Amino acid sequence: MKRILLVVAYEGTKYCGWQVQPNQITVEGVLNRELSRLLGEEIEVIGASRTDSGVHAMGNVAVFDTNTKIPAEKICYAINRSLPEDIVVQSSREVPERFHPRHCDSFKTYEYRIWNADFIQPFNRKYTHFVYRELDTDAMQRAAEQLLGVHDFTSFCSVKTQVQDHVRTIYQAEVRRDGKLVTLRIRGNGFLYNMVRIIAGTLIKVGMHELPENCISSILEAKNREAAGPTAPAQGLMLIGIEYPDLS
Numbered sequence: 001m002k003r004i005l006l007v008v009a010y011e012g013t014k015y016c017g018w019q020v021q022p023n024q025i026t027v028e029g030v031l032n033r034e035l036s037r038l039l040g041e042e043i044e045v046i047g048a049s050r051t052d053s054g055v056h057a058m059g060n061v062a063v064f065d066t067n068t069k070i071p072a073e074k075i076c077y078a079i080n081r082s083l084p085e086d087i088v089v090q091s092s093r094e095v096p097e098r099f100h101p102r103h104c105d106s107f108k109t110y111e112y113r114i115w116n117a118d119f120i121q122p123f124n125r126k127y128t129h130f131v132y133r134e135l136d137t138d139a140m141q142r143a144a145e146q147l148l149g150v151h152d153f154t155s156f157c158s159v160k161t162q163v164q165d166h167v168r169t170i171y172q173a174e175v176r177r178d179g180k181l182v183t184l185r186i187r188g189n190g191f192l193y194n195m196v197r198i199i200a201g202t203l204i205k206v207g208m209h210e211l212p213e214n215c216i217s218s219i220l221e222a223k224n225r226e227a228a229g230p231t232a233p234a235q236g237l238m239l240i241g242i243e244y245p246d247l248s
Contacts, residue, residue: 004072005095005247006031006045006062011086013126013235017053018060027051027087031062034082038075039068048101048242049108052194054234056127059090059241061101095247104247107171107187109240112200112232114182121180128181129200129236135207137177143206144173144184146216147199154223156199157192158231166192166223175203182207185240194231202229 008031016024020032028047035043048061070078072094079089115121115128116135147170154166172187184200202219205211211229219227 001065001067001097002072003063003065003095003097003099004075004092005099005101006064006076006092007090008060008062009058009088009090010056010060011126012051012054012056014086015053017051017055018047019050027060028062030084030087031079034079035064035066038079038082039066039070041067046101048106049239051237051239052234055237055239056235057239060239061242061244063095063099063101065097099244099247101242101244104244105189107189107243107245108191109172109185109187109242110191110196111238111240112184112186112196113236113238114184114200114204115180116177116182117180126235127238129233131182131204131207133208135182135204136209137175137182137207139209139213140175140182140184140203140207143203143211143213143216144175144186144199146214146220147173147186151220152223153192153195153220155219155225155228156195156202157225158194158198159225161193163192168192168195197232197234197237198225198228198230200232200236204232205229 010027015027018027020029031045043064045062045064076089076092113128115130120130150169152166153168168190170188174185
């Protein structure tokens, strides 16, 4: 028995998130089905990030155990032949059996993308959140900097969050503009349910001058979901990648 790590990219528009759900099409469900067919054994992958319905990923991570004789680094080539075009395994490799993608130390990077213009761009409507009101990205950046460091992010997570520990460390929080595209890039040691989307929704309110740019500190201190802004729509969110320091 060996444990295989997959790096998976997907366009999440038509999927009901990552995690298997009854009578729903999910990324995890498709991977389980196609890997089981390929390897001739029952496969259940374990994902690092259970992205929501409509959320995209360039580098989500999953592992599974198998007895296959196919070399680990060749599995990505074999499985991509049967996967739908909106799911692609970027790489595959063998990892120690003790490795678990959700329990090992990691750094996750997300981007939230906003199309800030008078009119929506039809070609990127699935990958950006459209905001027609002009956004003050300088104010958004100054607000985002207050997220850096170790904080209790209770105010920035859904009430459905099941974990008890809401403390996370944020290493990078940057807002940049490239023409009409505004991107929030955030990197941390972990994220709570809907955390990035709530941060994005709050920063959008700052960019509209509906919230002051110094609001983040007081929102964090409140430890109350109602203190933060709205949850931004799913299609603007993309999981860029996950790094594991203990894996070379």
